[in-house]
Amino acid sequence: MCSRPRRPSGQSRRGVDGLIVTIHGEFDEFDQKTNSTGKRSFSRTFILGAGVPGKNPIRVVSDMLSLRAYSPLPNIFAPAQSATPAAPNAEQQQQAAMIAELCKQTGMTPQYAELCLSDASVAWNFDKALIVFNERKANLPPDAFANPGI
CATH class of the missing domain: 1.10.8.10 (Ubiquitin-associated (UBA) domain)
Incomplete structure (x- = not known):
């Protein structure tokens, strides 16, 4: 008879499997060659799962970091722009x-x-x-x- 591997927490298959946490942000990166600073954007996604009872309450199942050129997120709280754009100054x-x-x-x-x-x-x-x-x-x-x- 073949038995299935148990999850560290012993939870049933219908129970909680884990949690996905995604973080987006920006940081300043210093370039030593040019002695200048530039912005970068990042996204980091963690998948957290149940840990071993009596030891760690959670475990990191997956951790993914994505770095990219700076791209500001749109401000969803800003008032809507008018249909006719303002003349450039x-x-x-x-x-x-x-x-x-x-x-x-x-x-x-x-x-x-x-x-x-x-x-x-x-x-x-x-x-x-x-x-x-x-x-x-x-x-x-x-x-x-x-x-x-x-």
């Missing part, structure tokens, strides 16, 4: 012009040009952005460029 217009010019001079996509310009070490200084681009262009992925084959 002078600073936004200047930043859009800088993004377009950096794309033109480097071949980067607008998304990567904006990331370069908004980097903490650059702070929307166009000349610094060109220097940082030239220092890091070898490490950029192909999708950072509008025409990756060029």
Whole structure:
């Protein structure tokens, strides 16, 4: 006769199996090479199960950590935006012009040009952005460029 392995808590199959806990957040990451700080996003998921009676009340069945480029979560408590967007202010217009010019001079996509310009070490200084681009262009992925084959 074959017996099934018992769960550490001895609970029946119809009882509590465990708990899934997911945490999302952000942190600042320091790059020693460039002496700059940038944001990263993360998600961490734990699956907790019943532990051995008389010892640990719970056990970690699974622990998964995902790191990714910073992506702020939308503010669900902010009031709804109006249907007609507000006209860009002078600073936004200047930043859009800088993004377009950096794309033109480097071949980067607008998304990567904006990331370069908004980097903490650059702070929307166009000349610094060109220097940082030239220092890091070898490490950029192909999708950072509008025409990756060029």
